[in-house]
Amino acid sequence: MPQKFILALLGLFNVGFSFGQGPEHHIPEQAVTVFSINNQKVLSNISLNELISYDFMDEIHQELFDRSTENKTLEDAGMDFNKRLNVFYGKTNYYELSGFTFGISNQQNLFQALDDFEAVPSPYPGIQLYRSFFNHLLIDKNNALLIRVEPLEDYVNQLTDSTWYSRGNLPPFYNEEEDPDNPDYNPIPQENNEINEKNYYELRDSLQYTLNQEYLTIILKDLYVSNNNLFRKDSNFRDLLTHEAAGVFFMDNSRNIDRAKNLWYLKTFLPTLYLDVQDLYEGNIITGDLLLLDQQIQFNLKAHYGDALGSIYTSLNDAKFDKNISNYIKKNQAAYFTYNVNLRNAYEKAFEVIVPILSKTKDPEVSYDLLMVKLANALINKDALFDAAKGSMFITFGGIEKVKTKRIEFFYDEVTFEYGEREAEAEEDMPIFTIGFSTKRQDIPEMVLEHLSQVTSKFQKQGDLWVYNKAIFEAAPLYLLNKKDLFILTNDSVLAKQYPNGYGKDRLSKKTLKGLKNAGSMAGYADLQALVNKFPKEFLSGSNQALIESLRSKSGTMHMHSGKTSKNSTEVQLTYDYTESLNSGKYLLDLINTLYLLNK
Amino acid sequence: MKFKYLFFLIPLLFSSCIEIIDDLTLNADGSGTLKFTVNLSSSKIKVNSILALDSLDGQRVPKLSEIEAKIGQFKSLLLQQDGISNVKTEFNAVDLIVKLTVDFKSLNQLQEGIQASLNAMNLNKKVTKEDVQWMSWEAGTLKRTMPEIFQQELKRYENNDISLLKGGSYACISRLPGQILKTSNNNCKINPSKTAAMLRINTFDLKNEPSILEHTLSTSP
Numbered sequence: 001m002p003q004k005f006i007l008a009l010l011g012l013f014n015v016g017f018s019f020g021q022g023p024e025h026h027i028p029e030q031a032v033t034v035f036s037i038n039n040q041k042v043l044s045n046i047s048l049n050e051l052i053s054y055d056f057m058d059e060i061h062q063e064l065f066d067r068s069t070e071n072k073t074l075e076d077a078g079m080d081f082n083k084r085l086n087v088f089y090g091k092t093n094y095y096e097l098s099g100f101t102f103g104i105s106n107q108q109n110l111f112q113a114l115d116d117f118e119a120v121p122s123p124y125p126g127i128q129l130y131r132s133f134f135n136h137l138l139i140d141k142n143n144a145l146l147i148r149v150e151p152l153e154d155y156v157n158q159l160t161d162s163t164w165y166s167r168g169n170l171p172p173f174y175n176e177e178e179d180p181d182n183p184d185y186n187p188i189p190q191e192n193n194e195i196n197e198k199n200y201y202e203l204r205d206s207l208q209y210t211l212n213q214e215y216l217t218i219i220l221k222d223l224y225v226s227n228n229n230l231f232r233k234d235s236n237f238r239d240l241l242t243h244e245a246a247g248v249f250f251m252d253n254s255r256n257i258d259r260a261k262n263l264w265y266l267k268t269f270l271p272t273l274y275l276d277v278q279d280l281y282e283g284n285i286i287t288g289d290l291l292l293l294d295q296q297i298q299f300n301l302k303a304h305y306g307d308a309l310g311s312i313y314t315s316l317n318d319a320k321f322d323k324n325i326s327n328y329i330k331k332n333q334a335a336y337f338t339y340n341v342n343l344r345n346a347y348e349k350a351f352e353v354i355v356p357i358l359s360k361t362k363d364p365e366v367s368y369d370l371l372m373v374k375l376a377n378a379l380i381n382k383d384a385l386f387d388a389a390k391g392s393m394f395i396t397f398g399g400i401e402k403v404k405t406k407r408i409e410f411f412y413d414e415v416t417f418e419y420g421e422r423e424a425e426a427e428e429d430m431p432i433f434t435i436g437f438s439t440k441r442q443d444i445p446e447m448v449l450e451h452l453s454q455v456t457s458k459f460q461k462q463g464d465l466w467v468y469n470k471a472i473f474e475a476a477p478l479y480l481l482n483k484k485d486l487f488i489l490t491n492d493s494v495l496a497k498q499y500p501n502g503y504g505k506d507r508l509s510k511k512t513l514k515g516l517k518n519a520g521s522m523a524g525y526a527d528l529q530a531l532v533n534k535f536p537k538e539f540l541s542g543s544n545q546a547l548i549e550s551l552r553s554k555s556g557t558m559h560m561h562s563g564k565t566s567k568n569s570t571e572v573q574l575t576y577d578y579t580e581s582l583n584s585g586k587y588l589l590d591l592i593n594t595l596y597l598l599n600k
Numbered sequence: 601m602k603f604k605y606l607f608f609l610i611p612l613l614f615s616s617c618i619e620i621i622d623d624l625t626l627n628a629d630g631s632g633t634l635k636f637t638v639n640l641s642s643s644k645i646k647v648n649s650i651l652a653l654d655s656l657d658g659q660r661v662p663k664l665s666e667i668e669a670k671i672g673q674f675k676s677l678l679l680q681q682d683g684i685s686n687v688k689t690e691f692n693a694v695d696l697i698v699k700l701t702v703d704f705k706s707l708n709q710l711q712e713g714i715q716a717s718l719n720a721m722n723l724n725k726k727v728t729k730e731d732v733q734w735m736s737w738e739a740g741t742l743k744r745t746m747p748e749i750f751q752q753e754l755k756r757y758e759n760n761d762i763s764l765l766k767g768g769s770y771a772c773i774s775r776l777p778g779q780i781l782k783t784s785n786n787n788c789k790i791n792p793s794k795t796a797a798m799l800r801i802n803t804f805d806l807k808n809e810p811s812i813l814e815h816t817l818s819t820s821p
Binding site for chain 2: 403405406407408410412414415416417419426428429430472473474475476
């Protein structure tokens with residue numbers, strides 16, 4: 001009898017654990033990143049159109065962008081504010097999944113907003129299933145999961161190529177009739193005569209559709225048949241949801257496929273070694289609390305890791321801040337970032353942790369590399385090496401300045417209108433950056449620069465200052481300062497020529513310097529108005545362009561600093577101060593969007 | 601090889617400080633030489649920073665070597681067109697200057713040749729006759745404007761950086777077989793011997809009023 005009672009209790013517990021509660025129980029376990037938003041605090045004044053304009057909704061919102069969402073708040077759309085909104089994203093070697101889970105207060109209103117969904121027979125007992133062109137919506141009582149699954153393009157292409165060539169086809173992108181060197185070339189595309197056989201693109205579409213269905217089924221079966229979900233699987237995630245915060249952030253870095261890409265070679269060719277190295281990342285989970293305060297949002301981030309990785313990080317963070325750095329940061333600097341680590345300690349610890357792992361392998365190539373590492377460790381003068389690169393560095397952004405460049409100018413004879421070319425002065429806008437590194441061996445960069453100046457006339461010494469002419473896009477100079485135990489590279493001619501010894505009284509205040517000293521390994525500051533709104537996106541790569549675009553028109557300041565580092569975790573705090581009295585939830589969503597773009 | 605992203609270059613040109621020289625020499629029989637120069641050296645930092653990216657606004661950014669190869673392909677295709685000869689191209693990748701020189705038997709054949717060559721390059725946009733019909737020579741009268749393909753891009757460009765647009769220019773030079781009797785555009789300069797005319801407009805004014813580049817030159821028989 002007691003056994004039956006216990007079993008019954010366990011059964012009840014299990015059912016409750018799986019489905020009984022909120023929408024967080026519907027997040028697939030394949031999700032790697034989750035933002036869980038407390039609806040009452042954040043979303044009550046946000047319109048549906050505003051919400052779907054965020055990048056974190058981008059993967060799933062195509063069909064929401066129609067008139068059905070106009071002038072509707074989330075509440076009008078049937079969303080239950082007493083439950084959390086969870087936005088998730090995940091990526092495996094084969095597919096990406098994204099979506100959100102939420103509570104429903106009125107299903108009829110929900111379908112007025114999501115009017116492109118049609119009901120389809122559900123293979124999952126008790127679960128209603130709806131489908132639109134891109135997405136699937138699953139409703140379990142008053143909780144919903146909106147999900148999109150896409151096979152990775154590279155993987156689909158790989159499978160398509162493989163199938164295409166195995167059928168004896170020629171390369172799909174070459175058509176001798178389209179070759180401009182071919183005299184019979186006809187630029188008008190020709191129809192495929194083989195109507196019974198799929199062309200390359202049709203084959204790829206078929207494979208993509210099949211894989212899409214297969215992966216979706218795997219995820220949904222796992223969720224609704226095997227009752228597996230992220231909440232059930234991960235105690236860190238469960239714990240996170242108990243926090244009193246406007247929103248929480250979760251990322252399982254041990255399953256972060258983009259990080260794992262760096263280990264691809266090991267995984268493919270040395271799987272045993274990969275597992276050993278992968279062990280280093282075991283338990284590497286990043287969690288964060290988003291707190292809404294008075295005209296401030298705080299994001300408290302905590303990186304959790306295992307003992308091995310922890311011992312390396314602890315050694316890395318055992319560093320003293322190089323106060324010389326503060327000489328080269330202005331008190332009204334638009335943005336700056338300082339990084340302060342003990343490279344030598346970290347090297348010694350990494351050597352101690354990683355060499356035994358590598359020593360286990362019998363692979364000749366790894367063994368040879370290991371021998372080189374051991375020889376270098378024994379023969380290289382580590383004192384000189386780590387005095388040259390001590391581990392402290394800083395980066396500043398000084399806004400956009402006009403810099404002097406050269407251009408080719410055409411000049412015209414007013415009588416004949418003939419024209420010629422001549423070199424002339426020009427001015428172009430350029431973001432001003434400075435990057436500096438701590439060093440105790442100023443003779444080493446000096447030696448390198450002396451050598452370079454003998455090799456090319458582009459390197460010139462002007463007093464204490466080194467100038468690398470036309471270094472940036474064959475147009476603007478780069479200045480190199482080797483002073484005050486710092487090696488500095490900058491395109492800021494004012495800093496290089498007028499303040500080579502630092503900004504003096506205009507440098508960072510003592511209070512700010514104290515903050516940097518206490519900040520741990522990282523600290524940063526950004527005035528959004530000065531940084532984001534002036535930064536030309538042409539200077540950034542694709543993902544960073546999206547990040548900058550997401551922050552356009554925002555004002556306020558951001559502070560970031562790392563905190564305590566222990567053997568099992570490191571803390572980082574990001575603070576966003578704003579002065580405008582807009583909806584604080586909107587600011588929070590802006591910040592979540594930024595974090596989403598950073599982590600995607 | 602498809603080169604669908606090459607049209608990406610046109611908006612790029614007009615978001616930079618661009619100098620265009622459209623220099624036409626006509627003979628009495630309607631044949632002549634076109635020298636077309638595009639100079640982006642005033643925006644080297646901006647253009648090179650864009651060219652250093654993989655993509656911008658969701659479109660792939662071509663590499664300098666790909667642009668150079670495409671200019672070479674355009675030259676080969678143009679040489680194959682009826683009434684076209686002596687095609688020369690020059691690409692200064694350091695200062696970002698592209699030059700095209702081409703001899704033609706008639707302006708119609710030149711414009712049709714350019715249209716056919718661009719379409720043969722499999723660009724993502726079909727080039728129509730109107731896109732490249734910017735000059736005509738009839739009964740001793742030369743009619744000129746700016747190629748429609750450039751006009752469309754100029755219209756789309758926002759006044760984000762007026763100084764960039766004001767720094768750019770489009771110079772229309774015409775060297776004719778007879779004496780120029782009159783011009784429809786008062787801003788057009790005529791040389792003392794009345795055999796050549798030049799109209800130079802900055803790209804800011806052109807954006808606001810593309811028709812200011814339109815002009816006709818009537819010559820003596």
